Amino acid sequence: MHLYNAWLPPVVAEETRREEESFAAVVRSVKDLWRRDDPDSVYSTLKWISVINIFVKAKSEVSPADVRQLVEFGLDLFHSSQNKLHVQVRWGSVLVKLLMKHGKKLGLTVEWRPFYDCLTRTHFKRNTGPEGWRLRQRHFETVTSLVRSCRKFFPAGAAAEIWLEFRALMENPWHNSAFEGSGFVQLFLPVNFENQNYFTSCWIKECLDLWETLPNCQFWDIQWTSFLARCIKSCKAIDWEQFLPALFSRYLNMFEVPVSSGSGSYPFALEVPRNMKFLFSSKSGTPAKAIAKSIVYLLKPSSSAQEYFERLANLLEQYYHPSNGGRWTYSMERFLRYLVINFQKRLQHEQLDPDKNKQADIFLGKTERALFVKVLLKLIDRGQYSKNESLAETVAVATSVLSYVEPSLVLPFVASRFQLALETLTATHQLKSAVTSVAFAGRAIFLASTSAPQADDHDSSNALVDLIIISLSNALLGMDANDPPKTLATMQLIGSIFSNLAVVGDNDDGSSFLQSINFSEWLDEFFCRLFSLLQHLEQTSITNEVPQASISSGTFLVEDSPYYFCMLEILLGKLSKPLFDQSLRKISKFVNSNILPGATTEVGLLCCACVLSNPEEAAVHLIKPILMTILSSFEGTPISGFGGGRRFDASVSTKATLSPALETALEYHLKVLAIAISYGGPELLQFRDKLKEAIGSAFEAPSWKVNGAGNHVLRSLLGSLILYYPIDQFKSFSSEPGSSLMEEWLCSKINENKMNEKASLFPTWHVPTQNELYFASELLVLHFQSALDVLLSICQTEMHTEAGDEKEHLKVTLLRIYSSLQGVMSCLPDMRPSYKNKGTKDTDFSYSVIAGAVGSCIGSAEMRERAAQQIHVACKYLLKERSDDSILLILIIRVMDALGNFGSLEYEEWSSHIQAWKLESAALIEPPCNFIISSHAKGKRRPRWALVDKAYMHNTWRSSQSSYHRFRTDSSISPPEHLVLLMEDLLDLSLHNYETVRSLAGRSLSKMLKRWPSLISKCVLTMSSNLQDPKAPEHVVLGSCAVLATQTILRHMSMDAVSFSAFIIGLLASSHHESLKVQKAITELFVKYNIHFSGISRSFFKSSGTNSEGPEFTELISQISSLGFDNTSLHWRYNLMANRVLLLVTLSSRSDSHLSSKILGQTAAHFLRNLKSQLPQSRILAISALNTLLQGAPHKISSQEQQQSEYLKENNNPSTEGILNEILMEDGFFSETLNSLSHVHIIADETSVTRGNQGESSFQSLADKAITFFYFDFLASWPRTPSWISFYGGDTFYSNFARIFKRLIQECGSPVLKALQNTLDDFSSAKERSKQCVAAEVMAGILHSDVGALSEAWDEWMMNQLKKIMVASSVETIPDWAACIRYAVTGKGKYGTRIPLLRQRILDCLIVPLPQTMATNIVSKRYAFLSVALAEISPPRMPIAEVHYHHQLLEELLDNMSHSSAQVREAIGVTLSVLCSNLRLSAASVHSSPEKVEEEGVLMVGLLQKKDWAKLLTEGVSELAMNILSRNHSDSMEITGELTYENVSINKEVKEDIRRMETMFHFLISSSRSGRSSYLLDIIVRLLHPVISLQETSNKDLSTLAKTAFELLKWRALPRPFMESAVSVILSSVNDPNWRIRSACLAYLRVFMYRHTFTLSGAEKQEIWKCIEKLLVDNQVEVREHAAGVLAGLMKGGDEDLSRAFRDRSCTEAKLMLKKRKQRNSRSDQSIASIHGAVLALTASVLSVPYDMPSWLPDHVTLLAQFIGEPSPIKSTVTKAVAEFRRTHADTWNIHKDAFTEEQLEVLADTSSSSSYFA
Secondary structure, eight states: OOHHHHTSOHHHHHHGGGHHHHHHHHHHHHHHHOOTTOGGGHHHHGGGHHHHHHHHHTTOOOOHHHHHHHHHHHHHHHHHOTTOHHHHHHHHHHHHHHHHHHGGGOOOOOOSHHHHHHHHHHHSOSSOOSOOHHHHHHHHHHHHHHHHHHGGGOOTTHHHHHHHHHHGGGSSTTSHHHHHHHHHHHHHOOOSGGGGGGOOHHHHHHHHHHHHTSOSOHHHHHHHHHHHHHHHHHOOSSOGGGGHHHHHHHHHHHSOOOOTTSOSSOTTOOOOOHHHHHHTOOSSSSTHHHHHHHHHHHOOTTOSHHHHHHHHHHHHGGGGSGGGOSTTHHHHHHHHHHHHHHHHHHHHHHHHOTTTTTTTTTSOOHHHHHHHHHHHHHHHHHHTTOSSHHHHHHHHHHHHHHHHHOHHHHHHHHHHHHHHHHHOSSOTHHHHHHHHHHHHTHHHHHHHHHSOOSGGGHHHHHHHHHHHHHHHHHHHHHOOTTOHHHHHHHHHHHHHHHHHBSOBSOTTSOOHHHHTSOHHHHHHHHHHHHHHHHHTOOOOSOOOSSOOSSSOOOOHHHHTOSHHHHHHHHHHHHBOHHHHHHHHHHHHHHHHHOOOGGGHHHHHHHHHHHHHHOHHHHIIIIIHHHHHHHHHHHTTOOOOSOSSSSOOOGGGOOOOOOOHHHHHHHHHHHHHHHHHTTTOGGGGGGGHHHHHHHHHHHHHSSOHHHHHHHHHHHHHHHHHHHBOOBSSTTSOOOSSSSOOSBOOOEESOOOHHHHHHTGGGSOOBOOOOHHHHHHHHHHHIIIIIHHHHHHHHHHHSOOOSSHHHHHHHHHHHHHHHHHHHHHHGGGSOOOOOEETTTOSOOOOTTOOSSOOOSBOOOSOHHHHHHHHHHHHHHHHHHHHHOTTOHHHHHHHHHHHHHHHSTTHHHHHHHHHOHHHHHTTSGGGOBOSEETTTTEEOSSOEEOHHHHHHHHHHHHHHHHHHTTTTTTTTOTTEEOOHHHHHHHHHHHHHTTOSSHHHHHHHHHHHHHHHHHOGGGHHHHHHHHHHHHHOTTOOHHHHHHHHHHHTSHHHHHHHTTOHHHHHHHHHHHHTOTTOOOHHHHHHHHHHHHHHHHHOOOOOGGGTOOOTTOTTHHHHHHHHHHHHHHTSTTSOOOHHHHHHHHHHHHHHHHHHTTOHHHHHHHHHHHHHHHHHHTTOSOHHHHHHHHHHHHHHOOOOTTBOOOGGGTTOTTOSSOOOHHHHHHHHHHHTSTTHHHHHHHHHHTTOOOOOSSOSOOTTOGGGTTOOHHHHHHHOOHHHHTOOOOOSOOOSTTSOOTTOOHHHHHHHHHHHHHHOHHHHHHHHHHHHHHHTOSSHHHHHHHHHHHHHHHTOOBTTHHHHIIIIIHHHHHHHHHOOOSTTHHHHHHHHHHHHOOBTTTTOBOOTTHHHHHHHHHSOOOTTSOHHHHHHHHHHHHHHHHTSOGGGOOHHHHHHHHHHHHHHHHTTTOSOHHHHHHHHHHHHHHHHHHHHHHHHHHHOGGGOSHHHHHHHHHHTSSOHHHHHHTTHHHHHHHHHHHHHHHHHOSSOOOOHHHHHHHHHHHHHHHHHHHHHHHHHHHHHTTOGGGOHHHHHHTHHHHHHTSSOSOHHHHHHHHHHHHHHHTOOOOHHHHHHHHHHHHHHHTOSSHHHHHHHHHHHHHHHHHTTTTSOHHHHHHHHHHHHHGGGOSSHHHHHHHHHHHHHHHHHSOHHHHHHHHHHHHHHHHHHHHHHHHHOOOSSSOHHHHHHHHHHHHHHHHTOSSOOOTTHHHHHHHHHGGGGSOHHHHHHHHHHHHHHHHHTSTTHHHHGGGSOHHHHHHHHHHHSOOOTTO
């Protein structure tokens, strides 16, 4: 049994034993409900799902056999309910919960393919159903999390099948199917025990190669990292050593951080289609989580992973520093967080593993743990004072967890940081972080100080004790009303320290800690500070007319966090008797001598904590004096007579009031009393009469504030008398007598035997005695029953002459009823339900689903029923007489809520009980793995009081649920008639004309409907008729919309046909409401209905003769269709809604075959006509609709491979074709349609800057958008390949328009083609761009339709049409026609592998060269068309003809590289990048799959190897660059030269060179941006030198291109063979005579070394270092300084050996130099460059450690400072460096200066003091 259940109140705990059989009964009932032959019977199982959920949440003991049965049944039902998304969502989510909780005990086997089919059917098909996108989103989330839960049950061999299935999708990395494939692999591939032998080193290598194919795509990276992280964790057999360099290199480069002065994010990341991002979203959006997991599980005793991890941390640590934050801080924070979480999980698993000794070689030992913690401490040290809240919090939690693993490292760190924070005066925010760290590590400090008895550790344990004492004494200074964060942190610290102590103040145990602090003095000081804090508080909230549900509306102490009350409870609970008495005297004196209205709640909680700790004493010193004060204040005050204390006499009505001061004092004292007595229990009986009198007087007082305070006291008193609550929560129970200083903490996951051993720890509950129950009953009679009678008499007899009196009387009476109900909660039994057939009969209502009671039962069900009856009467009266009085109405709604919604008060209390959440603070959690005392538990350990608190909240939650579902599952029970009355009243109130009243009543009503679903239909009918009613006022309609929009009702519509029709007709007939508010509400309701739409009840379509609802369906359809046309005078929004409903109904009826085809045909025809509608929104909706409705099968050519076409869903009824043809052949249909469609295209003017992705959205408001915007628009299935260039089809080409025409042609065949010909001709030559857009869409649809008549049409007119378009001169339509070509050649089928009929002909048409005389924009248009067409071709499947085609085109492109026009050059560069990468990938796939190399394959290989085009392409690029540079140089020399013939020809030559170079740069930029660079790396490396050298030339265009390419290259990490060539290129450029090239080369080197730090060999690194060092003495000063900066950067995260050697060299050299200077005192023999070089070398060393103080640094800085006397560039270098050193070490200078000697400090002081003006 779970600890929380064992610790429930004894009565309830006993009951929980019955839950096992109760669960078995539930499983049986569910299984009986579902019959395979009746697919709709699944809906009847849904009502049981919340019941099953409750068993999971209640942590009940259930038998694994039952769970297994239920899970198997659930999975079966899940797979059988295809197309019932709502059912799948509900069952899926409950299965996930069951598997998470009980998965380890179930020996299931689950197949993977049904899940995959379910996903593809619902989310990856182009024709999706009508369900709302919100439902689909939840469906996808549910199915994916279900797959994740079931992965561990996939059978052996599943991994191989899954890889086979999805590997094929990734053969073409530039197609969207690759993203889909990676997503599915990540989701499905199991690494469970059965499948582990599938994963081998070769397989991992294949994965890494695949991963490499797409660079810089975050989506792709996240999928692969997450999957490999799972492999690393589970597959112990693989030797990961060989992959470490590659893996860590990827990990480092996935963090997008700024290196040197670069940008912090990839300049052009590869875009992933929206739906992929949405479907396979990663929660964190950064790969940090998976990287952290991989690193933690790569660590092994003999592995080098630890060393790699250290290097990674060295490189990343600088980004944790507060001065270095940015958008990367989030991923840094996630990284640290998951490193700690995974480390903790791994340690826990290893420590509890029974085979511990067998697997010692892979388990982490002491040394590995220490090394890991050491590295993390670096990151923690940097991030501790981060300005980013979440990073600072993560750091504190990490410190806490790690201090239990490696206390000897972490605790001294915490102590020194705390000390430092106390000493710094400048940064006060540091103290809060430091205090939080001490609080979080409090327990570890205690354990370490007590469990270190060895002599050598004595100092350290003393230091820890000192730390606690210092922090406790400083905590007193931290309480400051003006600094909330610090105050809360110190309170958390005090709570944390006292939670660890068993008892405070019995100094007989001789513990060093308790003796060294005088608690008596400390407490005096503590309370002094606390009281002064309370006196200075200011209340924030304003007072409300209606008393709040909760008492507390306090200051930051109560509102922001629970630490204040928590600290007081713990502190007062742990004090010994003498110390408690001392504290109580102080508190009593303070409370009784001050009135602090600003801190009411705070003072109340202070008293409450005393009462909790020692009720007997506190009753005497606190409760009694407050009570006496209240009673004496009431003496002699006027009374209203409304409080029920005596008979009310209307004749004696006086308008007396209380003075403001008295009113405030009374309100304050009553509220303090209310909070103080919350847990008083039996101690309150002695003040019985006084309490009754105080409450009576409060209700009698003529002040609403005092009445409200009386309400709190009554409620609190009732609760403390009859509820169950733990009473000795904070007393310490130490089970081992020896360790009396420390309290033992417990884990909630302990087994039965252990639990019985710890029986002494069970909480003691307050169980009401007879006397308490008797007192509570008296109070109920006084303030509940008699108040109800008064209420009735006010409403039935006119007893008041004045309206004001009557209002006051009603207010007070309702308030008394409300507070009584809130006090007793569900202890007052629920109303009894009635039986449909047998009337009300007394059955046994004690049956409940789970056990739970909030307190002892009091009163009877009749009391509740009678109250409901009387409140109903009162409500009718109020609505009639006082409908404008919102306070009364709000009160009565609250009373109804408390009466009708049984258990909801407990539920609210449970959900708002912040104390339950505070327990998660790291200060109160001891992680499962505790190496300080070597005890390891199954879960987190918490102090006993925290677990008791959790058990208390668990009981509250149980009591809210125990009877909630009792009647939902039994259909023979109907709701109690009294409840129905309340429901009707709430219905009326939810239509009230005050917004507040409406919303409150609506909330209460929806709770009621949720519990009693049988009431919903009535509700829907009433509300729908309100919408239809032309006379309904605005507020009624607003109220109706609000109620109809609740989830419960929307869900009900899909089950109940009558409600559905009523709702739809009501909605569509509501256009007569004029008000804007109403229209907005109706639109929002409709949108919400759409978003959550989950289908329509089957009974709606069953139209057998006997059924009266048969005609209703067809009638409804025709009724809606008639609304959907323009000619009616309806507002366009209603026209739109009608169309949308028509579509929903049609799509839902699909499955009903005898209705389907006819209706589908009619609806399709309806929407086809609507294409030429006058209303833009209706047109867009018609497009969406036709895309879904047109199947497009009949006329499609079916060759062998197209037999399996997805479109052949059903043989479409020929009647559809007939209907459609009739419409299409109407005269002028197409020109009208195209014309109206062209208006949908909004073409932004060239002048307007924000082109944005507006498209069709710019004239739609959000609500209209939501109606037309459908889920499958969201799943845009085109373009299927990434777009990266402007002319790749703009955002004005709408593929869904193209798709409609494609489908129409497929439905109706050649007549349509003929009809379209002329219209298309007119439109494609039109002047307006929008008309050309439509023409492009239609043309694309035709070309891609693949119908039989297409070839003829192509020869007849289409080819000429295409040629005409190619030579048309308009420039702005290029993107649209390019998109048209792209659409036309797109591969068929889901993965784009089948070739469309006309692709080859279109390509042949494009390759015909244009005549020489053509304008350049037409030439570039042709290349644009070619590049988009080639991008759509799938290279791994290219037939031989396409390979030939590529080679033919390649020759033409290579000849034209120096074209005179810039735009043509750009187009050629882009086309080349696509074409070359296609060839490379095609060749690679031919080599990789030998079965392709047959006869044709041999040809193919021959062709591919025919010419080495790569050589041709990059031939002589370096010479070109040199040429350009030298000419550039000479140009600037001889600007005034004579124009000789020779000069001109040289100029011409240079121009040619520059142009060719530009084309090459375009090629490089395009291949980097398109993600195709992986196959062109050899070419890219050859272009490295030109890119570096041409950054600065006189030709601006060329330099801009070079700079762009340079930025992209900086982000590219190169794999092995290419990296070597890159290194040699760089090393040769470093020695270039041109200093700008040397400088550019240094800039590249800095980033290159960072990106390749894990893959470069030692020798290569050394060579690069040498080169950079040479540049320190370069003759150009800029290069020298740049080199020093690069070296400083390399030393930050580079190789320690290289850095050390360099530091030593530079130090020796500088010393030598100084020595020489002093000897000769001459400056002749050494050049300035060599001295500057030596100084810069020192500077680099000093600046490489900006925030630390290694042992070598003082010498280096001082040595550097001695060069201050040198001449200019040197002197300024020294001054800057020393100033920078001082700036970065300023925060910690107090400590760091101890590292320097006196002389050294003097030398430094000389440097930084400014020299005198007169010197």
